[in-house]
Amino acid sequence: GNSVTQMEGPVTLSEEAFLTINCTYTATGYPSLFWYVQYPGEGLQLLLKATKADDKGSNKGFEATYRKETTSFHLEKGSVQVSDSAVYFCALSDSNTGNQFYFGTGTSLTVIP
Amino acid sequence: GAGVSQSPSNKVTEKGKDVELRCDPISGHTALYWYRQSLGQGLEFLIYFQGNSAPDKSGLPSDRFSAERTGGSVSTLTIQRTQQEDSAVYLCASSLLAGGPGELFFGEGSRLTVL
Numbered sequence: 001g002n003s004v005t006q007m008e009g010p011v012t013l014s015e016e017a018f019l020t021i022n023c024t025y026t027a028t029g030y031p032s033l034f035w036y037v038q039y040p041g042e043g044l045q046l047l048l049k050a051t052k053a054d055d056k057g058s059n060k061g062f063e064a065t066y067r068k069e070t071t072s073f074h075l076e077k078g079s080v081q082v083s084d085s086a087v088y089f090c091a092l093s094d095s096n097t098g099n100q101f102y103f104g105t106g107t108s109l110t111v112i113p
Numbered sequence: 114g115a116g117v118s119q120s121p122s123n124k125v126t127e128k129g130k131d132v133e134l135r136c137d138p139i140s141g142h143t144a145l146y147w148y149r150q151s152l153g154q155g156l157e158f159l160i161y162f163q164g165n166s167a168p169d170k171s172g173l174p175s176d177r178f179s180a181e182r183t184g185g186s187v188s189t190l191t192i193q194r195t196q197q198e199d200s201a202v203y204l205c206a207s208s209l210l211a212g213g214p215g216e217l218f219f220g221e222g223s224r225l226t227v228l
Contacts, residue, residue: 036217043117044156044204044219089156099144099210100169101217105155 002027006090006104013080013111021075021088021107023064029096033057033066033073036089038106044089047075080111115139117220119205125226126195134190134223138207145188146208146217147180151201159203162188163210195227 007022025031035047035057048057053068062077073090090104118137126132138145147159158172162182173179177195182188192199202224206217 034216036219043221044206044217046216049216099163099208100158100161101146101206102158103148103156 002031002092002094002100002102004090004092004102004104006088007107008105010108010110013109015082015111015113016079017111019075019077019080019084019109021090021109023073023075023090023104025071025073025090025092025102027071027092027094029094031092031094033064034091034093034101035062035064035073035075036091036103038087038089040086047088080109082111082113085109085111117205117207117218119203119220119223121223122221123224123226125228127228128197129194131191131193132195132225134192134203134205134225136188136190136205136207136220138186138188138205139209139218140186142207142209142218143185144208144210144215145182146206147188147190148204148206149201150204150222156204159190192225195225197227200225200227 003026032051034049036044037047038044048059050057050066056065064073064075087106087108089106093101120135143164145162148156160180161169177193180190202222204222206219208215
């Protein structure tokens, strides 16, 4: 079946540090991969996505590359800011299973000045 | 507004009572999802509506939970005989399907507290 496993948190970093949040997936077909972000007190919103192997999604300085060979979609940012403090969710959707979305458990990131 | 709207934003109820949570998706979105987010947990899938197809109810945790979507738009999630373990934030999301999985747009959620 389909599932997503992501790095457990919480993660605490100093401002301008490098961020990696690991995400691996299991899928029966050829899924699309997503990172969603939930800022404090707000709803979830799409951060970036990739729809096929080797695609790189990017937004707000964050990047993630769809790696089919390692079934991974790790989130990276070169220099985090305090405003990046949020909970990050990795997700996949597979049209072979009716466009159902599968989410990871979320990784809480706190960036300190 | 143009986003996904959920009501109530907060609901406190007593154990054993029934509750209804409402979701008004973005106009024209054919797919509607309900998730549950408990403290320290990820998003737990509950139910998924896609157009006129039969809903995917595989995530509903018990027969106390049910949902309907009237006219392909507004959805209501009903929890009967609430239990304390039902306390969580219930999230609704909608999506426009155009040949593949599109972006999910989430509402702000309905926080349910069962005393």
